[in-house]
Amino acid sequence: MAKDKKKAHANAASITRKQLIDALNGDLAREYQAIIAYVNYSQVLNGAAYMNIAAELAVHAAEELAHAITIANHIDYLGGMPTVVPKPVRTSEKAEDMLHFDLDNERETIRQYRRRVLQCDELHEFAISESIREILMQEQDHLMALATALGIDTPNPGIAD
Incomplete structure (x- = not known):
């Protein structure tokens, strides 16, 4: 009987629906942060070296808005x-600092969305999980673009604990 109880407990979700909502709201606040940052950075980056990335950041802003929705x-x-509250946005007078903030x-x-995919799967919210996987692809593209603009290797974000 103790074995059956242990097995039933092992099958119980370690995240509740309420916790998932709270986590997704954290993700939404991060998307708002990204929209604001990308809009700001795309307009204040200047100099020949940053013109292409500034245009790319404007595209990222639109993609982040779609993610938020x-x-x-x-x-x-x-x-x-x-x-309705974004996470704080860091700004700087230096273009390279802004790109590092974005990175x-x-x-x-990415770390958080990787965790969210696992949590959604755990709650059998497979459609949400698939949707977040699509967002992840764009976020990884953003990461690669920023790393390229900074002249560094694309970092491995890992997964949130």
């Missing part, structure tokens, strides 16, 4: 209320 939709589907934010976003 998707995540807000998932939160609503799960019965939650989408947040750091993209790394964290």
Whole structure:
């Protein structure tokens, strides 16, 4: 009997629907942060060396808006209320600093979305999981573009704990 109880406990989800909503709201706040940062950085980056990346950042802003709408939709589907508060945006007078800020934010976003995919799968929310996988592909493209602009290897973001 103790074995059956242990097996039943092992099959129980380690994340609740409420916790998933809260985590997705954290992701949504990060998407808002990215929109604001990309809009700002795309307009204030200057100099010949940054013209192409500034145009690319404007494209990223539009993609992040689409991500925010998707995540807000998932939160609503799960019965939650989408947040309206972005995470803080760092700014700088130096173009390279702004690109590093974006790189750091993209790394964290990827880490969190990788965790979210596992959590959605655990709750059998496979459609949300697939949707987040699509977002992940774009976020990884953003990471590669930023790393290329900075002249560094694309970092491995890992997965959030």
